[in-house]
Structure formats: C-alpha cells, structure tokens
Amino acid sequence: MSRQRRLIIRVLSEARTHLSAADLHQRVTELDPDISLATIYRTLTIFEEEGVLKRLDFGDRKMRYEQADKEPHDHLLDTTDGSVVEFQAPEVAALLATIAARLGYRLDGYRLDVFASPDDSRAESARACVTAVQPPAKRPRSRHHHHDGREHSAPGR
Amino acid sequence: MSRQRRLIIRVLSEARTHLSAADLHQRVTELDPDISLATIYRTLTIFEEEGVLKRLDFGDRKMRYEQADKEPHDHLLDTTDGSVVEFQAPEVAALLATIAARLGYRLDGYRLDVFASPDDSRAESARACVTAVQPPAKRPRSRHHHHDGREHSAPGR
DNA sequence: CTAAATGCAAACTGTTTGCTTGGAG
DNA sequence: CTCCAAGCAAACAGTTTGCATTTAG
Numbered sequence: 273m274s275r276q277r278r279l280i281i282r283v284l285s286e287a288r289t290h291l292s293a294a295d296l297h298q299r300v301t302e303l304d305p306d307i308s309l310a311t312i313y314r315t316l317t318i319f320e321e322e323g324v325l326k327r328l329d330f331g332d333r334k335m336r337y338e339q340a341d342k343e344p345h346d347h348l349l350d351t352t353d354g355s356v357v358e359f360q361a362p363e364v365a366a367l368l369a370t371i372a373a374r375l376g377y378r379l380d381g382y383r384l385d386v387f388a389s390p391d392d393s394r395a396e397s398a399r400a401c402v403t404a405v406q407p408p409a410k411r412p413r414s415r416h417h418h419h420d421g422r423e424h425s426a427p428g429r
Numbered sequence: 430m431s432r433q434r435r436l437i438i439r440v441l442s443e444a445r446t447h448l449s450a451a452d453l454h455q456r457v458t459e460l461d462p463d464i465s466l467a468t469i470y471r472t473l474t475i476f477e478e479e480g481v482l483k484r485l486d487f488g489d490r491k492m493r494y495e496q497a498d499k500e501p502h503d504h505l506l507d508t509t510d511g512s513v514v515e516f517q518a519p520e521v522a523a524l525l526a527t528i529a530a531r532l533g534y535r536l537d538g539y540r541l542d543v544f545a546s547p548d549d550s551r552a553e554s555a556r557a558c559v560t561a562v563q564p565p566a567k568r569p570r571s572r573h574h575h576h577d578g579r580e581h582s583a584p585g586r
Numbered sequence: 587c588t589a590a591a592t593g594c595a596a597a598c599t600g601t602t603t604g605c606t607t608g609g610a611g
Numbered sequence: 612c613t614c615c616a617a618g619c620a621a622a623c624a625g626t627t628t629g630c631a632t633t634t635a636g
Contacts, residue, residue: 311593363528471603
C-alpha cells in the first residue's frame with residue numbers, strides 16, 4: 273500500500289467526526305503536503321467499495337465517510353449548530369419494514385436524517401456531537417422534509 | 430406573470446411525477462422552445478420560497494419538486510425500477526420525535542427515503558408509482574444507508 | 587520489471603449568478 | 612415608462628477521469 277493510502281487510513285481512523293473528501297484532504301495535507309484531491313477521492317471510493325467505509329449524504333452536496341464497522345445507527349443533525357449525533361434505534365428499521373410490507377414491498381434499506389434542536393427543558397442526556405454540517409446557512413432557503421404532521425421546516429442549511 | 434412562468438406552472442401541475450429542473454426544462458421546451466434553464470431554476474427557487482413547491486432530494490444529486498399543498502407524506506423508492514411511491518405514515522414522525530426527545534432534542538423535521546423492492550409474495554396492494562429515479566445504475570457503487578439491522582444496501586443509484 | 591497508484595489538469599453535472607435585453611402592467 | 616423577469620454565458624462546488632509518471636512489491 274502506498275504512503276498516501278496509509279496516511280489516509282490513519283487520518284480517517286483518528287477522526288472522530290464524519291469527514292468529507294475536502295476535510296480529509298486538508299488534514300492529510302498537513303501531515304504530508306503532496307497528496308492530491310484526486311487520490312483522496314479515488315481512495316475513498318475504493319474503500320467504500322471494499323466495504324471499509326460507508327458514504328454518508330447529509331444533503332449538503334458533499335459526501336462524508338465513516339468507518340463501516342460501527343454499529344448500525346442513524347444521524348440526528350442539530351439544526352442550531354450543524355453538529356451530528358449518532359443514535360441507535362432499531363424501531364426505525366422495524367417500522368419502515370412494516371410500512372414497506374403494508375405497501376407490498378420488502379425493505380432494502382433507507383436513508384434517514386433527523387433534524388432537531390436542543391430541548392433545554394430536558395436533561396442534556398447523551399449529547400455526543402460528532403460532525404459539523406454546514407453550521408452557517410448561506411441562503412434562507414429551507415430544506416425539504418416535513419415532520420410531526422403540520423410543519424415542514426428543517427435546518428437553515 | 431410571464432409566458433414562461435405560466436408555462437412552468439402548467440407543466441408542473443400536469444406532471445404526475447416529481448420532476449427535476451432538467452425534466453421540467455425538457456417538457457417545457459417541447460411546448461415552447463425558448464425557455465432557458467436558468468429561468469427554470471430561478472422560477473423553481475421562487476416557487477419554493479413562496480411555499481408553492483417543495484424541494485425533494487432523493488440522493489441522486491438532482492433536486493426534484495412536488496406541489497407543496499399535498500398531504501404530508503414520505504417516499505418509498507422501488508429499487509428495482511426507480512419508481513417512487515408516496516405514503517403517509519404519521520408513526521414515523523411520532524417515532525422520530527420520541528427518539529429526538531430521548532436524546533435531549535426537539536424534532537424539527539427529517540428526511541427519509543425508504544428503499545424497497547416489490548414483495549411478490551404479498552398482494553400488490555396500493556402500488557401507485559410516481560417518479561422514476563435513475564432506473565439504470567451507472568456504477569455498482571452502493572448508496573449508503575442501512576436498514577433492518579445487519580445489511581446496509583440500497584438502490585444501485 | 588510490471589502492474590498498480592499518484593499528480594495534474596481538464597472534464598462533468600447540477601445549479602447559481604452577473605449583466606444586458608425584453609416584456610408585462 | 613418602469614421594473615420585474617428572461618436569456619446567455621460564465622462561474623461554481625463537488626466529484627470524476629485521461630494520461631503521463633512514479634512507485635510498491
């Protein structure tokens with residue numbers, strides 16, 4: 273394995289957040305100034321195909337990656353600061369499987385991002401933030417999905 | 430209102446599927462050859478800001494739009510042919526709200542795409558497909574989310 | 587030595603924007 | 612007549628790719 277590939281793996285495993293290709297490139301570059309973005313992309317793609325990494329799409333048009341060996345989980349995006357909280361909730365898959373069945377389908381997988389803001393009236397239980405996703409919004413354009421039944425909102429993106 | 434804007438509204442309301450800017454542009458162009466893509470994008474953006482349209486992101490990096498006045502619903506993407514089924518399932522938002530609360534958050538919204546394939550052992554209940562999302566996969570690159578607890582799969586893009 | 591991996595720059599896709607012209611009211 | 616809206620092309624961001632060069636094994 274090449275020097276750069278080794279480097280990438282290292283940075284990736286040391287990272288505690290979901291990195292994008294650019295993030296990774298930046299970090300890697302600090303340790304070794306001559307690694308091209310193309311290599312980063314190619315390597316990430318390969319790792320993903322090998323099942324080492326999982327590609328995440330938080331909807332801000334930059335892909336993020338996380339180690340594939342972690343427990344299955346979903347992501348909650350804090351709409352106030354873009355941080356990401358990972359959580360496990362088998363009920364989700366179960367519910368979706370039921371819904372799919374109801375429609376005559378078999379669940380193959382799903383993609384879920386939960387947008388939420390800190391509820392300070394509650395105990396700040398296990399708030400273990402992971403990644404910062406585009407904290408400051410550029411345009412006021414709202415993202416797209418709905419939720420509890422009436423509003424649609426989402427993060428300011 | 431301009432001729433083109435009127436046209437766009439019309440095509441949009443006649444469409445029974447979720448159209449992307451390009452789809453829309455193509456259809457509109459057939460009726461009136463001189464409408465620029467820029468206009469399409471600008472109009473779509475405006476309509477979205479006015480709350481007339483909702484922007485959808487099925488993860489294939491092209492945004493789709495649907496009328497905003499519909500009942501809130503989610504989308505099931507048929508992984509065998511890319512068609513989209515809309516379904517209502519208030520349990521989803523309820524569950525997510527619960528989960529968010531458990532983590533110390535208040536649900537603001539969510540983004541969900543359910544990937545599933547026809548389960549022919551079941552009755553083909555209400556299979557009302559809506560949109561075709563990139564039927565033929567380009568590369569074998571798997572998408573990213575997990576599901577029932579062990580596999581991760583998803584559509585071939 | 588040979589196949590595989592890198593670097594660089596150019597290509598791509600979907601989307602946005604600056605600027606000038608055109609048309610609705 | 613006054614502006615909002617359209618058209619065009621250039622600009623963008625993220626990602627991919629062709630090709631010549633380097634390098635691990």
